[in-house]
Amino acid sequence: MADKQANEEKHLNILLFSADYDKCLAAFILANGARDMGMQVTIFCAFWGLLILREEHKVSPKNKDLYKKIFAAMTPANVEDLPLSKMNFAGVGKSMLVSMMDNQDAPHLSDFLRGARNKGVRFCACKLSMEIMGFTEEELISDIEVADVKIYLEDAAKADISLFI
Amino acid sequence: MADKQANEEKHLNILLFSADYDKCLAAFILANGARDMGMQVTIFCAFWGLLILREEHKVSPKNKDLYKKIFAAMTPANVEDLPLSKMNFAGVGKSMLVSMMDNQDAPHLSDFLRGARNKGVRFCACKLSMEIMGFTEEELISDIEVADVKIYLEDAAKADISLFI
Amino acid sequence: MADKQANEEKHLNILLFSADYDKCLAAFILANGARDMGMQVTIFCAFWGLLILREEHKVSPKNKDLYKKIFAAMTPANVEDLPLSKMNFAGVGKSMLVSMMDNQDAPHLSDFLRGARNKGVRFCACKLSMEIMGFTEEELISDIEVADVKIYLEDAAKADISLFI
Numbered sequence: 265m266a267d268k269q270a271n272e273e274k275h276l277n278i279l280l281f282s283a284d285y286d287k288c289l290a291a292f293i294l295a296n297g298a299r300d301m302g303m304q305v306t307i308f309c310a311f312w313g314l315l316i317l318r319e320e321h322k323v324s325p326k327n328k329d330l331y332k333k334i335f336a337a338m339t340p341a342n343v344e345d346l347p348l349s350k351m352n353f354a355g356v357g358k359s360m361l362v363s364m365m366d367n368q369d370a371p372h373l374s375d376f377l378r379g380a381r382n383k384g385v386r387f388c389a390c391k392l393s394m395e396i397m398g399f400t401e402e403e404l405i406s407d408i409e410v411a412d413v414k415i416y417l418e419d420a421a422k423a424d425i426s427l428f429i
Numbered sequence: 430m431a432d433k434q435a436n437e438e439k440h441l442n443i444l445l446f447s448a449d450y451d452k453c454l455a456a457f458i459l460a461n462g463a464r465d466m467g468m469q470v471t472i473f474c475a476f477w478g479l480l481i482l483r484e485e486h487k488v489s490p491k492n493k494d495l496y497k498k499i500f501a502a503m504t505p506a507n508v509e510d511l512p513l514s515k516m517n518f519a520g521v522g523k524s525m526l527v528s529m530m531d532n533q534d535a536p537h538l539s540d541f542l543r544g545a546r547n548k549g550v551r552f553c554a555c556k557l558s559m560e561i562m563g564f565t566e567e568e569l570i571s572d573i574e575v576a577d578v579k580i581y582l583e584d585a586a587k588a589d590i591s592l593f594i
Numbered sequence: 595m596a597d598k599q600a601n602e603e604k605h606l607n608i609l610l611f612s613a614d615y616d617k618c619l620a621a622f623i624l625a626n627g628a629r630d631m632g633m634q635v636t637i638f639c640a641f642w643g644l645l646i647l648r649e650e651h652k653v654s655p656k657n658k659d660l661y662k663k664i665f666a667a668m669t670p671a672n673v674e675d676l677p678l679s680k681m682n683f684a685g686v687g688k689s690m691l692v693s694m695m696d697n698q699d700a701p702h703l704s705d706f707l708r709g710a711r712n713k714g715v716r717f718c719a720c721k722l723s724m725e726i727m728g729f730t731e732e733e734l735i736s737d738i739e740v741a742d743v744k745i746y747l748e749d750a751a752k753a754d755i756s757l758f759i
C-alpha cells in the first residue's frame with residue numbers, strides 16, 4: 265500500500281502502433297501491472313493499434329468510401345482474431361500459443377483489455393490514424409478519447425517510461 | 430506561442446531502425462508534430478532506417494564489394510518504395526493505404542521527410558550500420574550527420590521521450 | 595575516464611521482446627556501448643526475447659506437456675540461428691548480412707551476448723513469459739535473474755532511456 269502510494273507519481277505511456285496479438289498482450293501486461301503498482305497509464309492507439317479499440321458489432325460500412333469499406337471488412341474487428349507478430353515463427357502458430365496460455369490459466373487479450381479499462385488505464389485513439397483508416401468514433405468501444413499527436417507528446421514527455429510497441 | 434516556448438526545453442529522440450512505410454510515417458508524424466510544438470527532435474537512423482537517408486540518384490555500386498553491390502541494388506532507394514510492416518495484413522496492401530491517404534489529402538512519406546528537414550529535425554546516420562551495409566556518406570541526402578552509438582546514447586539520455594521504431 | 599564517471603548515474607533499460615537477429619544485434623550494440631560509457635544497463639527478456647537466454651545443450655523436452663515440447667523443439671536454441679526481422683527484405687537474406695559483417699570484421703550476435711555478460715549488463719528473464727512458453731530456469735544460460743513485470747517497471751521508471759525492441 266505504501267508502495268502503491270510511492271508509485272502514484274509514476275507514469276507509463278505506451279504508443280500502441282502494432283495489432284499483433286503477442287505485442288498487444290505485452291502492452292496490456294505492462295499496463296495492468298503498472299496500474300496494480302499505482303502508476304498512471306496511458307495507451308495511445310495509432311495505426312494498426314486502433315484495431316483493438318473497435319467494437320465488433322458497431323463496425324459499419326455505412327458512409328465509407330470504397331477503400332474504407334474494404335479496409336473495415338478485411339481487418340479483424342475482434343481482438344482475439346489478431347495475428348502473431350511472427351505468424352509462422354519456426355512453425356509456432358497462434359492457436360498453439362493460446363493453448364499454452366490456457367494450460368497456464370493465463371487470461372486472453374480480451375480479458376486484459378477489459379481489465380485495463382476497469383483498472384483505469386487512459387485509452388486514446390489517434391485522430392489522424394482514424395481519418396486515414398476511415399474509422400468513426402461510433403465504431404469504437406465506449407469512453408475512448410480521440411486525441412491528436414500533441415496530446416500524445418505532452419503525455420509522453422511527462423511519463424517516466426515511454427514505449428513504442 | 431507561449432506554449433511553444435514552454436516546450437523548447439523538451440526533447441524527442443527516435444531511433445529509427447525500421448524501413449517500413451507505415452512505421453516511418455509514424456516516426457515523421459511524431460517528429461514534425463514535436464517540432465511544431467517547439468520541441469527539439471533527433472532521428473537517429475540505424476540498420477534499415479538508413480534507407481530513408483539515401484539519395485536515389487546518388488546510390489552507386491562503385492567501390493563496393495559484391496555483397497554490397499547486390500544489397501544496394503536490391504534495397505529501395507526511394508522512400509516511397511518502402512514496404513508496409515504488415516505487407517499483407519488481412520489483404521490490405523500499401524497501394525490501398527496510400528490511396529486512402531490521398532483521399533484525405535494526407536501528405537506522403539517523402540513530403541514528411543522534406544518537412545522534417547525544413548523544420549530543423551536533427552538527422553543522424555549510424556556509423557556502424559553504414560559500414561556493415563556498405564553505404565557511403567556520398568550516397569546520403571545532404572547535411573546528414575554520421576554519428577556513433579555514443580552520440581545516440583548521450584542524446585537519448587537527455588531526451589524526455591526516447592522511442593525505438 | 596572522467597566521462598565514464600559522469601555517466602555512472604545514467605541507466606539504459608531495454609525490454610527485448612523480439613528474437614530477430616538484426617533487432618537483437620541493435621539491442622546488444624546499444625547495451626555494450628552504454629556499458630563502455632559507464633552507464634548501468636538492464637536487458638529484460640520477454641516473449642520471443644527469451645530465446646536468446648536459452649543454453650543450447652540444456653534445452654530439454656523432459657517434464658513439458660506436448661505443446662511445450664513442440665515449442666522447445668521448433669524454436670532456435672542458438673542465437674546465431676535467429677531469423678531477420680525482414681526475412682526476405684527485398685531479397686536480402688541473413689547469410690548475406692552475416693557475410694557483410696564478416697567482411698567488416700564485425701562481431702556476431704553470440705560475441706555481443708558474451709561481451710554484454712562480461713561487461714556487467716544485468717539480464718532478466720520475464721517470469722510470466724517463461725511460464726507461458728514452458729521454459730525452465732535450468733534451460734537458461736547461467737546467472738540469469740528471473741523477474742516479474744513489477745521489477746521491470748521499477749527499473750524502467752528509474753532509467754534515463756527505456757526502449758521496447
